[in-house]
Amino acid sequence: MPALAAGEQQAPPAAAAPVPAGAYTLDKSHASLTFTVSHLGFSLYTAQFTRFDAALQFDPAKPEAGMVEATIDANSLELPAPPEGFTETMKGPQWLDTAKYPTITFKSTKVEPTGENTATITGDFSLHGVTKPVTLEATYNGGYAGHPMDPHARIGFSAEGTFKRSDFGIAYGVPAPGTTMGVGDEIRVMIEAEFSGPPLAGAGE
Numbered sequence: 329m330p331a332l333a334a335g336e337q338q339a340p341p342a343a344a345a346p347v348p349a350g351a352y353t354l355d356k357s358h359a360s361l362t363f364t365v366s367h368l369g370f371s372l373y374t375a376q377f378t379r380f381d382a383a384l385q386f387d388p389a390k391p392e393a394g395m396v397e398a399t400i401d402a403n404s405l406e407l408p409a410p411p412e413g414f415t416e417t418m419k420g421p422q423w424l425d426t427a428k429y430p431t432i433t434f435k436s437t438k439v440e441p442t443g444e445n446t447a448t449i450t451g452d453f454s455l456h457g458v459t460k461p462v463t464l465e466a467t468y469n470g471g472y473a474g475h476p477m478d479p480h481a482r483i484g485f486s487a488e489g490t491f492k493r494s495d496f497g498i499a500y501g502v503p504a505p506g507t508t509m510g511v512g513d514e515i516r517v518m519i520e521a522e523f524s525g526p527p528l529a530g531a532g533e
Contacts, residue, residue, distance in 0.1 A: 350385075369508025375408065377404045388468075396449065403430060429456050434453050442465075445468040449466050480528060481524070482523070482525065
């Protein structure tokens with residue numbers, strides 16, 4: 329490779345190029361959706377949904393203009409070492425009632441930047457036949473415009489939020505006031521997600 333002439337600068341690698349604005353789709357191989365709930369006040373029981381999807385409109389120069397829609401298959405609930413029949417109970421009428429409400433959705437209505445790489449995302453959350461606003465605290469973990477081995481833009485986020493399950497008609501087992509004897513009302517959701525976006529300029533040429 330010939331030496332660079334005086335004052336000449338080498339072009340930055342594709343991965344260092346600005347992340348482009350546009351439509352992004354969830355990379356399901358690099359995403360997780362977990363939640364915790366208090367069990368008798370002794371521990372935070374942790375479970376997850378394994379089938380979900382999301383679509384994102386993202387512009388790093390105008391994060392407040394972003395939009396995200398997510399859909400969760402309620403029947404994809406996965407519990408750690410569940411006793412026999414427990415998963416079916418959680419999907420039954422007293423809890424998620426997945427036969428009647430098989431889908432959980434979130435559609436953003438407002439994005440408010442709170443820092444250089446953070447924002448609150450408020451949206452309409454639909455669970456168990458009830459729709460109410462829920463707010464997520466999101467962190468933008470970075471991204472790139474593309475890579476020779478990954479010729480599309482890629483971005484990553486972490487997010488979390490809380491809501492009361494009783495607000496969505498799932499009040500079975502909520503502890504009586506002043507006690508922890510039961511399953512907590514507050515649900516904390518944790519999301520890790522990577523999204524694939526517009527193709528890398530010049531890829532395949």
